[in-house]
Amino acid sequence: MDLRVTRARVQSAAADDLHRRLFVLLVGLLLLAVMMGAQAAHARGAPDSFADLAEKLSPAVVNISTTQIVSGSGGEDGGDEEGQVPMPQFPPGSPFEELFKDFLERQGQGQGKPEPRKVQSLGSGFVIDPSGVIVTNNHVIQDAEEITVTLADGTKLPAELRGHDPKTDVAVLIVKPSKPLPFVNFGDSDKARVGDWVLAIGNPFGLGGSVSAGIISARNRDINAGPYDDFIQTDAAINRGNSGGPLFDMDGNVIGINTAIYSPSGGSVGIGFSIPSALAQQVVAQLREFGETRRGWLGVRIQSVSDEIAESLNLDKARGALVAGVDDKGPAAVAGIVAGDVILTFDGKPVPDMRTLPRIVAETKIGNTVPVVVWHDGKEKTVQVKVGQLDETAIADASGSGHKGGAAPTKTQVVLGLTLSPLTDELRGKNNVPDDVKGVVVTDVAESSAAAEKGIRPGDVIVEVAQAKVETPAQIAEKVKAEKDAGHKSVLFLVSRAGDLRFVALRVDK
Template identity: 55%
Template sequence: MPPSANGPAAPPGGTTQRITQRIVAFAVLVALLALPSGVWARTAPETFADLAEQLLPSVVNISTTQTVEGNAGIELPTLPPGSPFEEFFKEFLDKNQPRAQKRKATSLGSGFIVDDKGHVVTNNHVIQDADEITIILQDETRLPATIVGRDSKTDMAVLKVDPGKAKLPAVKFGDSDAIRVGDWVIAIGNPFGFGGTVTSGIISARGRDINAGPYDDFLQTDAPINRGNSGGPIFDLAGEVIGIATAIFSPSGGSIGIGFAIPANSARPVIQQLIEHGEVKRGWLGVRIQSVNEEIAEALGLKEPVGALVAGVIPGGPAEKAKIKDGDVILEFDGKPITQMRRLPRLVADTEVGKVVPLKVWRDGKEISLKVEVAVLDEHEEKAANTTKAPEKAMGSESIAGLGLSVAGIDDKARERFDLPDDAKGVVITSIDPAGPAADQSLHPGDLIVELGQEEVKSPAELAEKVKVAKESGRKSVLLLVEGQGGLRFVAIRLPAKG
């Protein structure tokens, strides 16, 4: 067709469609690139080979030898109870049983090099009670190791080897706080003695408490780790250590995809102190604390159950000097929010001794600011934190219907019946209504109610009056300070509706 007199012919329909598609595709690409980086899902790497090749020389096998007494011996056959042969076999075995002999037992674990001076990090349980420790490098070089320091509370240990003229490749620590659930990780270790084993997986969870110690804050991973992996590193995709393999959950003893690692940010200060001092000096606040549940939060006027409730202040400790009181809720420590009670001990322990730290505390329905100088924790102070002064004299006995319990004054009869100390104060619980509101609060006869609403209780009549006032004022619950076998603790009891 000849060109139009008014200009060139329009392009074919197919060309116009392709141009439109490209414009739309470009616009979509621009829009996607404008999204926050967190929106993009990280795809699995094609291979971990380059990363493994780079990191393997920094991971070591740890072989320990321990001298133990014992022998295989001869076992007594299984006999029916009262069998006449029982004494015969027992006498025979006593005469012919070989004498106990000393023998050497070996065990294996993992570790990793942290500097060019020959320091190696592992778990304390890997080298505990060992008489001899040998570090085995990737090239099978065997080096005797000595213990620089160890810490049973975090299950960490630092060893030292003399590398001679050899250069030891050290790893770098990453930021474990930045690792997210779902991020890829690789584990390298010595499972069942098969050294230099690399496995991969993701971070399955954070902040796990597995009751291994007072500072539990484990990363959970599904990267297969087994016996022998203990003490080995968990790496992120940047090749930095973000965790130290420590434990597995397994009914069979083998990996089922639930492994736990000490976060690097928790391990790093411990390792540094062990290298510098051979021991760990932890911060100490001098308080006994407990969790804040919904009832306690409501009784204290908190919008949500957060923070650490101070159930006791150790006399002469940093908290007492900082004017922290029983019943305070610590909401923030050194600028870090206390979302859960168990977060506070870890933060305090990791704080430099002597440092003055700002606190935010909830008291009398409002937030106040304090400052505390962190002291050093020692065994005596740690034990004191788990004990309390025994809680004056009161009289009479009364059933407190609003609480679902009965109490009595502290007299000689009560002291004898419940084995109370001479300086006990408050009122003593004599019975608890199984259908009452106190029944679900783990209270027991013999426990002492020392305070209600952070005011002293001196007699059953006074306790009953305080409960009555709380009900008439529309309070939904009351907060008791109770002294039991476990020491002082706060208990919130929901009051029955008025009617």
């Protein structure tokens, strides 16, 4: 009897343990399903439709038309200027040639100077404040005599230019509506990832509000449009007339201003570029407040750090921005930054390459004192820089030490394929070398030399070698030999051309 009771208790305990195990397993599976569902929701697959989003956002997107007065014949063929009728190519002496010339002359496109005429252009924009603040591209309204904004409901309003910035291609317009306007908000473009869905709304070819969808194809694109290039690339269809329109994320926030396309044909081929909101938002805020941009200023001329330059400076890899010149009265000079330093971080932000630094400095609040880490004499050094204000019209003067005249005559030498001569008054005048530049002039460059490959040419002046000033060809030869004997693969030259300074690293281990 006792044996049966004991067996029953054992079986009951085993059943309870099995139940507990099954319960734990079930809870685990449920948690896993919740996590997978959350990840799937975060990944945001392609929506079934963009209709709700487009319906919500479209009322805040506007069409912009401009009118300007132009004159001129538009070139010899009469077809270079917008609105001109091109001259077809007929066989010489063809009667059609004379007929068409007569037609053009009657239209004011003949030999005589045509009358000034009005030319219209179209673009897009979007409302960011219900009181009537509109953002668009600078090139949409540039040189416009009149600006008209057409709202989504067809209402036309005259617009006033509040401010524009050619360097980022951003402009702000003001209209005076009779009632608050639908508007959209800027989002955080820094959070946008390659592969995210985006929506572009604009006025392609003047057809009116049009919607296209795509993904972010790339980030941080430099298309040589300006000093602060940092474009978002998208395959959402962008065509002529889309300029100034918004690029939306799936939350309905503006993460870009559609600005340019890459297209051999002039139509969309799936490569469009948008100004990221992280850059545009700051510019828009300044244009709204001041009517102009107020950028931070460091007072340096910079260039890229190549592998050879990094090796010659004992830097671990090519990174940062190499200081080629320093404004004597600029913030960098006051802080102790000198030519040959490599700026690695600015205000705690890394500087991976040359083109990153101007954006970071420009976005820094004027008057702030920030830490700057530089690579100086083979080691890191931190200096404190008080950021100045960039004068858009000023040209930084980062010239040499102010010495005038040439060095004492010495023998011409050939070093690394460069024929070098003392900088005499005669050579200074012949090569238009500024009076305040001191160094050794290049009189010839061997075609097959590394110097020729790096773009050094006759008339250039070598100011420094291995970050030491030089005044004679012999000094350059000695410096190159010393660097080679030290086991360095390349040596750093500071070269002046018409007063502009740049660093060039030349191989010495060949």
